[in-house]
Amino acid sequence: MQTSFPPEALADPAMRSSEAVIRKCVHCGFCTATCPTYVLLGDENDSPRGRIYLMKDMLENQREPSAEVVKHIDRCLSCLSCMTTCPSGVNYMHLVDHARAYINETYTRPRSERLVRRLLAFVLPYSERFRWALTFAPLAKPLRPLLRRSKALRPLAAMLDLAPSHVPNPTSAQSSHVPGAKARVALLQGCAEPVLKPQFREATVRLLNRMGHDVIFAPGEGCCGALVHHMGREADAKAAARRNVDAWTTEIEGAGLAAILVTASGCGTTIKDYGFLLRDDPAYAEKAARVSALAKDVTEYLDGLEWLPVEARGLTVAYHPACSLQHGQKVTDAPKRLIAKAGFTLRTPAEAHLCCGSAGTYNILQSEIANELGTRKAAHLDALEADVIATGNIGCATQIARFSGVPVVHTVELLDWATGGPVPLALR
Numbered sequence: 001m002q003t004s005f006p007p008e009a010l011a012d013p014a015m016r017s018s019e020a021v022i023r024k025c026v027h028c029g030f031c032t033a034t035c036p037t038y039v040l041l042g043d044e045n046d047s048p049r050g051r052i053y054l055m056k057d058m059l060e061n062q063r064e065p066s067a068e069v070v071k072h073i074d075r076c077l078s079c080l081s082c083m084t085t086c087p088s089g090v091n092y093m094h095l096v097d098h099a100r101a102y103i104n105e106t107y108t109r110p111r112s113e114r115l116v117r118r119l120l121a122f123v124l125p126y127s128e129r130f131r132w133a134l135t136f137a138p139l140a141k142p143l144r145p146l147l148r149r150s151k152a153l154r155p156l157a158a159m160l161d162l163a164p165s166h167v168p169n170p171t172s173a174q175s176s177h178v179p180g181a182k183a184r185v186a187l188l189q190g191c192a193e194p195v196l197k198p199q200f201r202e203a204t205v206r207l208l209n210r211m212g213h214d215v216i217f218a219p220g221e222g223c224c225g226a227l228v229h230h231m232g233r234e235a236d237a238k239a240a241a242r243r244n245v246d247a248w249t250t251e252i253e254g255a256g257l258a259a260i261l262v263t264a265s266g267c268g269t270t271i272k273d274y275g276f277l278l279r280d281d282p283a284y285a286e287k288a289a290r291v292s293a294l295a296k297d298v299t300e301y302l303d304g305l306e307w308l309p310v311e312a313r314g315l316t317v318a319y320h321p322a323c324s325l326q327h328g329q330k331v332t333d334a335p336k337r338l339i340a341k342a343g344f345t346l347r348t349p350a351e352a353h354l355c356c357g358s359a360g361t362y363n364i365l366q367s368e369i370a371n372e373l374g375t376r377k378a379a380h381l382d383a384l385e386a387d388v389i390a391t392g393n394i395g396c397a398t399q400i401a402r403f404s405g406v407p408v409v410h411t412v413e414l415l416d417w418a419t420g421g422p423v424p425l426a427l428r
């Protein structure tokens with residue numbers, strides 16, 4: 001695509017990067033067919049190509065975006081399905097991340113939207129605040145019909161919809177050592193996952209220990225920054241990235257790390273991109289690139305290890321590939337291979353490339369589209385008539401469980417169970 005960014009705009013490295021992305025797009029439109037929002041809404045402005053035009057116009061002309069432009073960018077799930085489809089190698093992720101940061105700086109959202117976004121950024125990335133909010137959410141659930149009547153307050157109703165009726169007791173993330181360990185790995189603790197599903201982390205630690213790995217949780221590490229990054233709060237995302245880079249660098253330069261493992265693929269995509277996010281920060285660029293190079297989805301890492309003897313459980317598993325895993329990290333076969341190796345019968349759903357609608361804060365901020373996608377996804381998964389649904393991302397697990405009657409587990413819980421661990425909680 002031809003561009004005409006003024007030279008003064010190109011003095012900004014972020015603009016230069018976006019210009020290079022835009023120039024790669026040949027407007028072929030292949031990406032439209034696999035974009036969930038285009039599939040649902042049929043509007044070119046809700047397709048990757050349409051959004052690229054909108055972002056080009058906004059960035060190239062240094063324009064303050066209109067409410068209409070913001071609406072279409074906000075509707076993007078950041079599922080990155082378009083990046084898998086694009087034959088031209090357009091890095092849509094970097095472009096939309098920049099566009100969101102630009103919108104955050106130049107556009108004034110209505111007061112109610114600003115309040116909701118601030119609330120999400122204040123609560124979700126912090127485990128303790130999130131746990132506290134979930135504890136009190138049941139008391140506010142009766143207010144949902146009232147909140148739904150106002151468009152501005154609908155996200156609050158969506159938040160309450162997502163809150164579980166029971167919050168698991170807090171469990172501590174304790175590093176574990178095995179005698180004669182083959183390797184030492186860090187496991188991301190993160191923010192929401194250990195509050196909602198501590199069993200994911202517990203299963204991962206058990207399995208890695210069984211496979212002869214020391215597992216550590218680096219002191220000081222926390223939310224990867226994805227939740228705030230997707231809301232355009234770039235400074236917050238960079239602060240989260242720097243904090244995590246510091247925490248893991250201490251471990252890398254101390255006892256050493258073979259890998260930094262992530263059980264939530266949304267976080268994995270972000271951590272693998274820390275090198276890009278902090279590329280212009282002289283104090284962090286190198287360290288961030290090293291952290292990104294060590295980051296791996298847990299299934300990607302396990303797939304490279306010698307496998308343990310398994311006990312067949314006789315169950316059929318419907319595998320849901322999280323977008324952040326299949327499109328963001330291009331990890332497609334490893335989880336399926338592991339499920340099959342662990343003795344389960346594997347089934348994959350129709351439209352596996354389409355997002356389930358979770359997408360970080362998307363099912364709060366864009367609940368109507370998210371609900372449509374969730375219903376559609378669950379219908380395809382349920383049609384497989386499997387005993388259990390496995391996935392590799394806390395957001396997908398939560399979203400799918402709302403719409404499907406089939407129990408949902410993390411892939412690692414099945415692997416742990418097949419190699420001697422306890423029955424996954426959702427199957428008890």
Ligand code: SF4
Pocket residue numbers: 024025026027028029030031032048049052082085086087088089090
């Ligand atoms: S598939 Fe790639 S090159 Fe074609 S329109 Fe979409 S982003 Fe542009």
Ligand code: SF4
Pocket residue numbers: 034035036037038046047048051075076077078079080081082083092
């Ligand atoms: S990231 Fe997903 S929702 Fe956004 S334009 Fe690409 S395919 Fe569509």
